[in-house]
Amino acid sequence: MRVLLIHSDYLKYQTKSKTKIAEKIDDEKKKGSFENSLVAFTAVEKEDEADMQGVVENAVKEIADVFSKVGAENVVVYPYAHLSSSLSSPDAAKKILIEIESELAEMDIKVARVPFGWYKSFEVSCKGHPLSELSRTITSQKTEEKEKEKGEESKWYILDEGQLIAPEEFDFYNKDLEQLTKYELGKSESSGEEPPHVKLMKEKGLADYEPSADVGHLRWYPKGRLIRDLLADYVYLLVTKEGAMPVETPIMYDLADDAIRVHAEKFGERQYRLGHKKKELMLRYACCFGAFRVLSDSFLTWKNLPARIYELSTYSFRMEKKGEVVGLKRLRGFTMPDLHTVCRDLGQSLVEFDRQIDLCMRTGEDFNVNYEVIFRATKDFYDEYKEWMHASAQKIGKPVLLEILPERKNYWISKMDFAAIDYLGRPIENPTVQIDVESGERFDITFLEENEQEDYPIILHCSPTGSIERVICSLLEKTAVEMDEKPPMLPVWLSPTQVRILPIAERHMDYALELARELKDHNVRVDVDDRPERVGKKIRNAATDWVPYVAVIGDNELESEELTINIRETQEKQAMTREDLVKLVKQETNEMPFRALPLPLKLSERINF
RNA sequence: GCCUCGAUAGCUUAGUAGGUAGAGCGCGGGAUUCGUAAUCCCGAGGCCGCGGGUUCAAUUCCCGCUCGAGGCUCCA
Numbered sequence: 001m002r003v004l005l006i007h008s009d010y011l012k013y014q015t016k017s018k019t020k021i022a023e024k025i026d027d028e029k030k031k032g033s034f035e036n037s038l039v040a041f042t043a044v045e046k047e048d049e050a051d052m053q054g055v056v057e058n059a060v061k062e063i064a065d066v067f068s069k070v071g072a073e074n075v076v077v078y079p080y081a082h083l084s085s086s087l088s089s090p091d092a093a094k095k096i097l098i099e100i101e102s103e104l105a106e107m108d109i110k111v112a113r114v115p116f117g118w119y120k121s122f123e124v125s126c127k128g129h130p131l132s133e134l135s136r137t138i139t140s141q142k143t144e145e146k147e148k149e150k151g152e153e154s155k156w157y158i159l160d161e162g163q164l165i166a167p168e169e170f171d172f173y174n175k176d177l178e179q180l181t182k183y184e185l186g187k188s189e190s191s192g193e194e195p196p197h198v199k200l201m202k203e204k205g206l207a208d209y210e211p212s213a214d215v216g217h218l219r220w221y222p223k224g225r226l227i228r229d230l231l232a233d234y235v236y237l238l239v240t241k242e243g244a245m246p247v248e249t250p251i252m253y254d255l256a257d258d259a260i261r262v263h264a265e266k267f268g269e270r271q272y273r274l275g276h277k278k279k280e281l282m283l284r285y286a287c288c289f290g291a292f293r294v295l296s297d298s299f300l301t302w303k304n305l306p307a308r309i310y311e312l313s314t315y316s317f318r319m320e321k322k323g324e325v326v327g328l329k330r331l332r333g334f335t336m337p338d339l340h341t342v343c344r345d346l347g348q349s350l351v352e353f354d355r356q357i358d359l360c361m362r363t364g365e366d367f368n369v370n371y372e373v374i375f376r377a378t379k380d381f382y383d384e385y386k387e388w389m390h391a392s393a394q395k396i397g398k399p400v401l402l403e404i405l406p407e408r409k410n411y412w413i414s415k416m417d418f419a420a421i422d423y424l425g426r427p428i429e430n431p432t433v434q435i436d437v438e439s440g441e442r443f444d445i446t447f448l449e450e451n452e453q454e455d456y457p458i459i460l461h462c463s464p465t466g467s468i469e470r471v472i473c474s475l476l477e478k479t480a481v482e483m484d485e486k487p488p489m490l491p492v493w494l495s496p497t498q499v500r501i502l503p504i505a506e507r508h509m510d511y512a513l514e515l516a517r518e519l520k521d522h523n524v525r526v527d528v529d530d531r532p533e534r535v536g537k538k539i540r541n542a543a544t545d546w547v548p549y550v551a552v553i554g555d556n557e558l559e560s561e562e563l564t565i566n567i568r569e570t571q572e573k574q575a576m577t578r579e580d581l582v583k584l585v586k587q588e589t590n591e592m593p594f595r596a597l598p599l600p601l602k603l604s605e606r607i608n609f
Numbered sequence: 610g611c612c613u614c615g616a617u618a619g620c621u622u623a624g625u626a627g628g629u630a631g632a633g634c635g636c637g638g639g640a641u642u643c644g645u646a647a648u649c650c651c652g653a654g655g656c657c658g659c660g661g662g663u664u665c666a667a668u669u670c671c672c673g674c675u676c677g678a679g680g681c682u683c684c685a
Contacts, residue, residue, distance in 0.1 A: 133685090134683075135683070136683085137610080193678090193679080194677095194678055194679075198678090202620090203620095209676080209677075211658095211675080211676055211677090215676085215677095321610065321682095322610070323610080323611080323612095323678095323679085323680080323681080326678085326679090502644095502645085504642080504643065504644055505642040505643065505644095506642060507642080508642095532641085532642075532643095533643095533647090533648085534641095534642095534643060534644095534645095534647085534648060535643070535644050535645055536643095536644090536645060536646060536647070536648090537646080537647055537648085538645085538646095539644095539645045539646055540645090540646035540647060541646085541647090542645095542646090543646060544646085550645085552644065552645065554643095554644050555644090556644080564644095564645090566645070573645085608619075608620095608635070608636080
């Protein structure tokens with residue numbers, strides 16, 4: 001519900017003509033005039049229909065609160081549809097407005113209600129003092145929850161070698177951590193530029209906005225899709241090696257299920273709701289829902305634990321604020337690897353937590369992306385497990401930012417967040433590990449203890465890479481950061497084209513194609529620039545495509561065993577045999593996943609996406 | 610969600626003090642068969658984001674919407 005509260009000297013209205021949805025009224029209600037009134041212009045919205053009583057309660061509380069603060073003599077409830085673009089049904093709106101009127105009356109507040117569904121002329125005179133104009137968005141959520149969030153504030157430290165240091169006193173030798181700290185403490189200044197990855201993702205033919213979808217949903221072109229698939233393969237191998245069991249679960253859930261609804265509500269307004277005639281569904285914002293449902297229907301014993309369930313959420317949905325959605329960094333639909341580990345007790349969860357820290361750090365090394373770390377815990381947890389926390393922070397090998405929360409307000413008691421820093425100095429939150437002490441009970445996940453008692457487990461949430469889109473985002477941002485030091489490029493194992501062959505003239509074409517086929521047989525992603533262009537132009541195009549290795553084929557190559565390879569990273573030319581070239585690519589891609597290039601071998605046959 | 614700014618060919622954009630528009634890249638055709646960051650010539654391609662208003666006339670001015678960019682979070 002939207003409410004605009006105006007403390008007025010006077011309000012006058014006069015009904016003009018009926019609309020189809022007009023309520024029946026007596027003649028005396030056809031006009032009215034009030035003095036020293038708090039006028040509540042009100043629009044009832046679709047989502048209010050789900051819990052009308054809750055909305056009424058909160059609206060009345062809010063109106064009464066402002067009423068007493070401004071010292072008005074009466075309240076006028078004025079239906080005003082123009083405050084919202086998502087209106088409820090007229091019947092629901094009438095009911096809610098009538099309820100608000102009668103509940104205010106019960107509180108001994110003089111209240112009037114202006115008729116619903118009529119065209120009216122009105123005149124209002126705003127008093128103009130600081131509280132005389134207020135707008136409120138009212139939901140059915142309990143207001144206590146909101147107040148709690150605003151309670152005592154977190155304490156922030158830099159945790160370095162077991163020492164707690166106030167951020168303002170810490171001598172940052174690491175620029176990334178300094179920027180992360182500034183950002184978290186709300187002290188970073190913004191430059192007002194677009195992050196460079198947005199242009200890059202379009203320019204390199206990876207992904208683009210899809211205006212015909214909702215904001216924050218992308219279309220992926222073949223090259224981008226290839227990179228996503230390679231990253232998906234990477235995480236799959238990483239977690240299955242650690243004993244994780246992959247599953248796949250639905251992307252939408254019925255809010256009629258209590259556990260689902262309560263877990264969903266932790267997410268507040270950012271839920272993606274899917275209205276349906278009878279059911280109210282939500283789109284998942286992570287894989288928790290599916291994993292927990294699977295676990296709760298499984299029979300677990302202490303011998304099964306720790307049990308690791310993995311899913312790549314293509315997609316997860318979050319209704320991020322419109323103005324916050326940008327490029328690959330913040331989306332409404334994104335892909336996230338999600339590992340849930342069911343642990344017997346807190347002790348076991350801490351052992352697993354440490355292993356997962358290792359996993360997260362390893363992804364940073366494999367992607368060659370620097371992460372800075374925020375370690376968070378409730379005060380109670382920190383006090384009790386200080387030693388473990390210090391030891392775990394030590395694993396990072398550099399200072400970390402530490403947040404101590406006065407009390408638990410989420411499902412987790414401790415979590416570690418890893419963030420890369422983008423070109424503009426802002427964090428891209430990537431991997432995370434969290435200790436969840438609530439969901440076991442809420443989703444009725446139980447296991448049989450050694451003593452034959454049923455018990456609720458501790459559950460770890462872990463995304464060892466963070467969302468796939470954000471991984472790509474950090475890789476692209478990194479190229480922009482390092483632009484001055486070296487030519488921008490993706491890691492060779494993620495480069496769509498790893499080797500490009502440039503025949504100089506028509507007569508070199510057969511040799512080029514034969515070479516390409518051989519490289520392809522060795523699992524190298526190769527293509528041939530067969531277009532009738534000059535070498536200079538083809539070289540230039542290969543460079544703008546960030547191709548790591550370029551082989552020019554001319555008369556010399558036809559006659560000798562050697563190839564001349566342009567190496568992008570070092571900008572050197574090196575003579576080598578075919579075998580050497582394959583070896584070089586293999587060495588550079590070092591055990592990382594491989595997929596073939598899903599595009600025509602010949603550039604002349606490619607579509608320009 | 611709110612505020613500010615923007616939207617012209619597939620892409621990057623110039624321009625019109627109101628009289629329906631040019632360029633580069635890309636694309637198609639032709640010539641060139643060439644050794645390391647753009648070969649030359651020709652051609653096609655535009656409801657100037659969408660809807661409404663003002664006007665004899667709107668891509669241009671005004672309003673609304675959509676999409677994008679940045680910022681913001683009850684503060685005017």
